[in-house]
Amino acid sequence: MSTVIKNGTVVTADLTYKADVLVEGGVITEIGMNLTGDKELDATGCFVMPGGIDPHTHLEMPFMGTYSSDDFESGTRAALAGGTTMVVDFALPNPGESLLDALKRWDNKSTRANCDYSFHMAVTWWGEQVFDDIKTVIETRGINTFKHFMAYKGALMVNDDELFASFKRLAELGGTALVHAENGDVVAELSAKLLAEGNTGPEAHAYSRPPQVEGEATNRAIMIADMAGVPLYVVHTSCEEAHEAIRRAKMQGKRVWGEPLIQHLTLDESEYFNQDWDHAARRVMSPPFRNKQHQDSLWNGLQSGTLSVVATDHCAFTSEQKRFGVGDFTKIPNGTGGLEDRMPMLWTHGVNTGRLTPNEFVAVTSTNIAKILNCYPKKGAVLVGADADLVVWDPEKSKTISAASQQSSIDYNVFEGKEVKGLPRFTLTRGQVAVHDGEIRTQEGHGDFVAREANTTVNKALSTWKELTAPRPVERTGIPATGV
Numbered sequence: 001m002s003t004v005i006k007n008g009t010v011v012t013a014d015l016t017y018k019a020d021v022l023v024e025g026g027v028i029t030e031i032g033m034n035l036t037g038d039k040e041l042d043a044t045g046c047f048v049m050p051g052g053i054d055p056h057t058h059l060e061m062p063f064m065g066t067y068s069s070d071d072f073e074s075g076t077r078a079a080l081a082g083g084t085t086m087v088v089d090f091a092l093p094n095p096g097e098s099l100l101d102a103l104k105r106w107d108n109k110s111t112r113a114n115c116d117y118s119f120h121m122a123v124t125w126w127g128e129q130v131f132d133d134i135k136t137v138i139e140t141r142g143i144n145t146f147k148h149f150m151a152y153k154g155a156l157m158v159n160d161d162e163l164f165a166s167f168k169r170l171a172e173l174g175g176t177a178l179v180h181a182e183n184g185d186v187v188a189e190l191s192a193k194l195l196a197e198g199n200t201g202p203e204a205h206a207y208s209r210p211p212q213v214e215g216e217a218t219n220r221a222i223m224i225a226d227m228a229g230v231p232l233y234v235v236h237t238s239c240e241e242a243h244e245a246i247r248r249a250k251m252q253g254k255r256v257w258g259e260p261l262i263q264h265l266t267l268d269e270s271e272y273f274n275q276d277w278d279h280a281a282r283r284v285m286s287p288p289f290r291n292k293q294h295q296d297s298l299w300n301g302l303q304s305g306t307l308s309v310v311a312t313d314h315c316a317f318t319s320e321q322k323r324f325g326v327g328d329f330t331k332i333p334n335g336t337g338g339l340e341d342r343m344p345m346l347w348t349h350g351v352n353t354g355r356l357t358p359n360e361f362v363a364v365t366s367t368n369i370a371k372i373l374n375c376y377p378k379k380g381a382v383l384v385g386a387d388a389d390l391v392v393w394d395p396e397k398s399k400t401i402s403a404a405s406q407q408s409s410i411d412y413n414v415f416e417g418k419e420v421k422g423l424p425r426f427t428l429t430r431g432q433v434a435v436h437d438g439e440i441r442t443q444e445g446h447g448d449f450v451a452r453e454a455n456t457t458v459n460k461a462l463s464t465w466k467e468l469t470a471p472r473p474v475e476r477t478g479i480p481a482t483g484v
């Protein structure tokens with residue numbers, strides 16, 4: 001059975017043109033004019049784009065004494081509703097646990113996915129077992145991205161010696177290092193001080209993680225990655241200090257990418273102040289929301305290309321779960337949702353405002369990350385042979401975001417009441433229509449794991465500066481005798 005998407009305008013990261021798109025067996029088989037198929041989808045007035053890829057989700061994740069509320073079923077249903085056709089989730093080993101055992105848990109959870117998915121492997125501790133497992137994970141499990149937490153001291157955090165060891169191992173094997181870049185030692189101390197002074201409310205979460213904490217860790221990770229020779233992807237870049245470090249690294253020819261979240265691009269720190277407890281706590285995430293200057297910096301980065309990908313860090317907790325932190329902000333589970341709203345919010349605040357072209361929208365929601373993950377052009381492309389993960393995007397369709405009509409399992413939405421213009425008419429996952437005009441037709445278990453091979457990119461600025469760090473022959477005379 002073939003499906004033809006008729007009368008739309010194809011928009012990719014670099015081209016815009018009128019064409020029909022024919023899909024058969026889950027892949028794109030032809031792109032051209034006047035195509036026919038067994039079934040027709042009308043794309044008149046719409047853009048036909050690669051489905052979104054959200055490379056940063058935490059579905060059913062054990063965290064801060066509970067589990068994030070959206071699982072692979074509700075999370076991928078929300079994704080498809082908003083035009084996202086692939087998610088990448090983080091598999092987290094417990095301390096001392098082998099990476100492969102952790103992956104088994106993620107394999108079990110992900111059987112319910114409605115759309116394709118992949119995993120990043122987290123390195124939450126260091127030892128010989130992890131050293132060995134990294135090789136097995138890259139070579140046999142199709143995972144080439146490894147996340148390191150520089151925060152969450154006493155839980156997920158790894159120290160600099162562990163970072164360096166892991167980065168070197170990844171460089172050797174064709175892995176890419178990911179970092180959650182916040183200085184965990186400083187956060188721990190600031191948090192304790194705030195609590196001791198009686199600052200127990202959710203706004204103290206923001207005080208405990210100022211932009212310097214993120215800027216310092218981002219810069220440190222960049223320098224360590226440079227010494228290890230590993231490409232580096234910085235997740236949830238939220239402030240100018242972190243963006244500045246990434247910008248500088250890029251100008252030096254380093255393979256470093258930054259990932260702002262749709263939440264940081266569109267919501268600011270006023271969400272924490274003079275708000276009722278629930279409102280503020282529902283928006284507690286790390287890093288916290290920043291002021292408007294930081295937002296400007298992130299938008300500028302997307303426009304200029306110094307920031308590469310827009311993600312969500314979708315990690316949804318119910319109001320009841322957030323209330324674990326009444327009386328102690330450090331116990332509020334960190335995380336916000338966004339999977340369903342990322343594409344419409346970015347279109348509304350990026351494309352409709354003139355900050356991004358439709359092609360740039362495709363680049364930052366899909367194509368760039370497909371290349372970084374090493375699954376392009378299977379994903380992130382409208383090309384013959386690519387997976388038919390497509391969104392037929394109606395730029396005139398609008399709605400008001402509301403928890404009452406969302407797919408996520410939680411009882412609120414951080415974008416509640418926001419108007420969006422630009423929504424999917426159809427979302428296709430490997431050729432199957434999962435969403436038609438807001439009507440959800442997802443199929444639990446349809447999603448396949450996307451394996452990604454080791455990459456050949458290294459992080460080497462091929463400049464004379466780099467040479468200076470290599471040992472050079474020294475011929476020295478006049479060495480003083482050691483005195484006794």
Ligand code: DUC
Nearest residue numbers: 180285286315334335
């Ligand atoms: N930040 C969050 O807010 N939630 C999940 C993990 C993280 O780093």
Ligand code: ZN
Nearest residue numbers: 180235236286
């Ligand atoms: Zn993080």
Ligand code: ZN
Nearest residue numbers: 056057058313
């Ligand atoms: Zn995260």
Ligand code: ZN
Nearest residue numbers: 042425436437
């Ligand atoms: Zn219709």
